[in-house]
Amino acid sequence: MARRSRSQVLVDLDSDEGDECKNKPSRASRRATMNTSGSSQNVLPSFDGNLPPKRSSKRIAISKRDKTNQDKLDTEIFELYMEDLWKRIDEDKKSAYAYFDSLWFNMYNRGDKKSNVLKWIKAKKIFARQYVFVPIVCWGHWNLLVLCNFGETSYSDTKKKPRMLLLDSLKTTNRTELQSTIRSFIADILKTEEREDNELFIKKVHLEFPEVPQQTGEECGIYVLFFIYCFLQNEKLGEDFSQLSKDVMFNPEELEKFHKDIRSFQASRNAKMAE
Numbered sequence: 001m002a003r004r005s006r007s008q009v010l011v012d013l014d015s016d017e018g019d020e021c022k023n024k025p026s027r028a029s030r031r032a033t034m035n036t037s038g039s040s041q042n043v044l045p046s047f048d049g050n051l052p053p054k055r056s057s058k059r060i061a062i063s064k065r066d067k068t069n070q071d072k073l074d075t076e077i078f079e080l081y082m083e084d085l086w087k088r089i090d091e092d093k094k095s096a097y098a099y100f101d102s103l104w105f106n107m108y109n110r111g112d113k114k115s116n117v118l119k120w121i122k123a124k125k126i127f128a129r130q131y132v133f134v135p136i137v138c139w140g141h142w143n144l145l146v147l148c149n150f151g152e153t154s155y156s157d158t159k160k161k162p163r164m165l166l167l168d169s170l171k172t173t174n175r176t177e178l179q180s181t182i183r184s185f186i187a188d189i190l191k192t193e194e195r196e197d198n199e200l201f202i203k204k205v206h207l208e209f210p211e212v213p214q215q216t217g218e219e220c221g222i223y224v225l226f227f228i229y230c231f232l233q234n235e236k237l238g239e240d241f242s243q244l245s246k247d248v249m250f251n252p253e254e255l256e257k258f259h260k261d262i263r264s265f266q267a268s269r270n271a272k273m274a275e
Contacts, residue, residue, distance in 0.1 A: 082099065
């Protein structure tokens with residue numbers, strides 16, 4: 001069982017911020033409550049070691065819904081599985097990747113400790129990474145934002161130019177509002193990094209929407225983890241992503257195996273929590 005610290009983050013999974021997605025975006029009012037101290041040391045764990053040392057912190061997920069539904073992931077299970085997934089990466093490949101905590105974008109969007117979130121992101125050194133994974137939990141739905149080659153300054157090389165990919169397993173009606181928030185998010189990151197070509201970057205790098213497998217139920221959190229897994233496993237990531245078939249990049253058979261692995265992981269975790 002994970003250790004408790006004095007800092008806890010409460011995520012009400014019945015709210016549109018922490019809940020798993022439905023076939024339509026939730027219209028419920030935002031009721032997610034995130035309690036953190038003012039210190040950056042209390043940010044939730046980041047597993048690639050780019051943030052300063054900090055005390056352990058635990059998410060406590062509170063839901064009135066049926067907890068036996070294994071297709072729904074709360075932020076605790078998401079982060080625990082992400083940590084496990086990260087451990088499987090070859091050490092010589094880890095320097096090419098980074099990922100954000102699943103609550104950071106949510107906190108930025110809500111205005112909670114926005115300056116702290118930007119500081120934590122700066123510690124990730126994203127301009128030294130080839131791929132940065134940004135889980136997004138908004139309006140009851142999980143998306144994955146992938147920042148590609150953000151350290152590059154050439155905007156014409158198809159394979160190496162900076163790109164932003166939004167991978168969405170459920171094409172939602174909130175896309176316009178989400179795009180606006182993402183643009184503000186990236187602009188603030190660039191400003192914090194004091195990048196000299198900020199204006200050119202924002203003008204040239206547009207948000208792209210690759211075709212990805214679509215969910216049939218409420219498993220969008222699982223799909224986000226699967227998309228990350230595929231990026232970590234794919235050997236052709238130096239190629240133009242738009243030229244990759246979604247069935248090659250995101251193999252349907254691998255998706256089914258991944259679902260089973262998530263369910264097994266979740267069942268094992270629930271069993272430990274019940275002891």
